[in-house]
Amino acid sequence: MCGIVGLHLKAPVLHSRLGELLAAMLDCMSSRGPDSAGVALFDEVRPGRVKLSLHATDDIDWDALGRAIAEDIEASVEVEDLGDVGVLSVEAGVDRAVDSLRRHGRSLMLVGTGHSMEIFKDVGLPREIIARYGIEKRSGYQGVGHTRMATESAVTTEHSHPFAPAADVALVHNGSFSNPATVRRRLEREGIRFDTDNDSEVCARFVARQMEQGADLGDALHMVQKDLDGFFTLLVATGDQFAVLRDSFACKPAVIAETDDYVAMASEYHALAGLPGIGAARVFEPVPEEVYTWSR
Amino acid sequence: MEPVTLSCAELSTRELNSALAELSDGASARIIEPWGRHNLAVGLTNRISVEIEGNAGYFIGGLGDGPDVTVDGFVGWSAGENLMSGTIRVRGNASECTAASAHGGTVIVHGDASSRTGISLKGGTVVVGGDVGHMSGFMAQAGIILVGGNAGHGLGDSLYETAIYVAGTIASLGSDAQVEELTDEDVLTVKRLVATSGFDHIDPEDVTRIGSARQLYNFDALSAQKY
Numbered sequence: 214m215c216g217i218v219g220l221h222l223k224a225p226v227l228h229s230r231l232g233e234l235l236a237a238m239l240d241c242m243s244s245r246g247p248d249s250a251g252v253a254l255f256d257e258v259r260p261g262r263v264k265l266s267l268h269a270t271d272d273i274d275w276d277a278l279g280r281a282i283a284e285d286i287e288a289s290v291e292v293e294d295l296g297d298v299g300v301l302s303v304e305a306g307v308d309r310a311v312d313s314l315r316r317h318g319r320s321l322m323l324v325g326t327g328h329s330m331e332i333f334k335d336v337g338l339p340r341e342i343i344a345r346y347g348i349e350k351r352s353g354y355q356g357v358g359h360t361r362m363a364t365e366s367a368v369t370t371e372h373s374h375p376f377a378p379a380a381d382v383a384l385v386h387n388g389s390f391s392n393p394a395t396v397r398r399r400l401e402r403e404g405i406r407f408d409t410d411n412d413s414e415v416c417a418r419f420v421a422r423q424m425e426q427g428a429d430l431g432d433a434l435h436m437v438q439k440d441l442d443g444f445f446t447l448l449v450a451t452g453d454q455f456a457v458l459r460d461s462f463a464c465k466p467a468v469i470a471e472t473d474d475y476v477a478m479a480s481e482y483h484a485l486a487g488l489p490g491i492g493a494a495r496v497f498e499p500v501p502e503e504v505y506t507w508s509r
Numbered sequence: 510m511e512p513v514t515l516s517c518a519e520l521s522t523r524e525l526n527s528a529l530a531e532l533s534d535g536a537s538a539r540i541i542e543p544w545g546r547h548n549l550a551v552g553l554t555n556r557i558s559v560e561i562e563g564n565a566g567y568f569i570g571g572l573g574d575g576p577d578v579t580v581d582g583f584v585g586w587s588a589g590e591n592l593m594s595g596t597i598r599v600r601g602n603a604s605e606c607t608a609a610s611a612h613g614g615t616v617i618v619h620g621d622a623s624s625r626t627g628i629s630l631k632g633g634t635v636v637v638g639g640d641v642g643h644m645s646g647f648m649a650q651a652g653i654i655l656v657g658g659n660a661g662h663g664l665g666d667s668l669y670e671t672a673i674y675v676a677g678t679i680a681s682l683g684s685d686a687q688v689e690e691l692t693d694e695d696v697l698t699v700k701r702l703v704a705t706s707g708f709d710h711i712d713p714e715d716v717t718r719i720g721s722a723r724q725l726y727n728f729d730a731l732s733a734q735k736y
Contacts, residue, residue, distance in 0.1 A: 463624050463643075466586060466604070482585055483545030483566055496564075496583065498604055498623055501643065 216242025251334025
């Protein structure tokens with residue numbers, strides 16, 4: 214069992230409340246999985262900059278890392294120091310920023326990159342992770358969250374969701390795949406590299422691979438239905454899209470609420486019950502095998 | 510007698526269910542601010558009536574043996590799961606596995622019910638005014654399922670002796686399910702359920718009866734030769 218939540222805000226007036234609303238939803242889903250938790254938050258792009266969401270296992274001086282990268286590639290670097298987590302905003306392209314990170318912060322775990330996306334994830338209860346990284350104070354136009362009860366691979370920060378297989382792509386999954394090894398071998402032959410042995414990471418990298426080859430998010434999720442077997446409710450966000458898909462058995466729950474101001478998705482309704490205007494929302498259960506997408 | 514009012518905003522699920530269990534037969538209770546709370550009004554064996562004013566979560570009225578529970582909103586998975594007797598009425602939609610394994614009693618859903626409605630039904634009655642999702646009536650052993658709208662794929666898969674009536678269309682039947690002739694007795698049964706539920710959009714003479722072909726009842730030692 215795992216809990217997933219997501220919020221796609223249509224009304225700009227709500228953007229300042231993204232973290233607060235998503236944090237409450239995620240905390241509510243703690244009963245579905247207490248191992249580890251995480252969120253991906255999407256905020257307005259600052260032109261020319263890329264954000265690196267990083268996790269350190271040892272003590273680290275984030276400011277020193279920022280200075281080293283700034284000198285290395287002669288670019289401005291802004292640093293947000295959150296203890297074991299750091300977010301660097303680098304005035305460079307994704308590849309250039311990541312290359313420099315590999316030179317100066319080799320031991321760091323890169324949990325996500327993006328022009329609009331930041332990822333915070335770790336082992337522990339949602340409320341601990343929310344407090345540790347100040348999620349409630351963060352703003353943005355959409356976010357996804359996950360709280361995990363591991364059934365198939367280890368409980369570590371790397372194994373927790375969201376998985377970010379490409380810049381500005383985050384996937385959360387409730388369920389279990391039955392043929393991830395087969396799909397993984399195929400992707401590895403195509404040169405795709407994996408961070409963990411987690412089955413959801415296979416799905417995330419599969420989706421990213423389809424998109425790299427030209428599919429939009431909706432098409433990529435149709436391909437998931439063709440090539441991946443198992444149980445899944447998936448929630449995927451990209452820089453401009455938000456999508457939900459359930460497998461043909463639909464034995465992993467999902468409920469969606471839509472108003473003029475937002476689209477909200479959660480494993481269970483009570484995670485949505487505190488949202489503003491929920492009483493007037495159109496609340497529905499996504500049907501099996503249908504790809505639901507929203508774009509901004 | 511004035512109904513007792515219990516608020517989910519003030520009480521834990523355990524406190525709330527204990528308070529309901531202590532009521533004497535004939536009493537009534539209102540549950541306010543349910544906000545999708547799971548396990549409301551479960552395991553009650555008294556003859557009380559409970560009105561849940563809002564949307565509720567999973568297992569509403571489950572394991573009940575006596576009470577009449579009404580939800581003025583929608584419910585999550587498995588409303589009336591393992592019901593023994595009494596009535597659960599949902600004025601909105603229901604999610605998956607409504608009335609799973611219900612031995613007795615009646616579960617009435619005014620809106621749609623999702624996948625696996627009446628899965629493994631063991632003698633209860635399920636009446637859905639709208640549509641039901643895929644694999645409804647899966648391995649249902651006894652009792653009745655009446656669907657006022659359309660049924661999804663795989664209806665009545667591996668059915669035992671539950672009778673399923675569908676007023677609308679059936680996307681597909683599951684293994685071993687078959688359309689059977691509607692008898693006068695069936696029409697009387699549907700009439701009775703229409704009266705109980707108030708779903709007068711259902712014409713008792715114009716429903717499709719689904720029963721078991723009973724080909725999966727026994728192991729067929731020669732079945733391997735068919736391949």
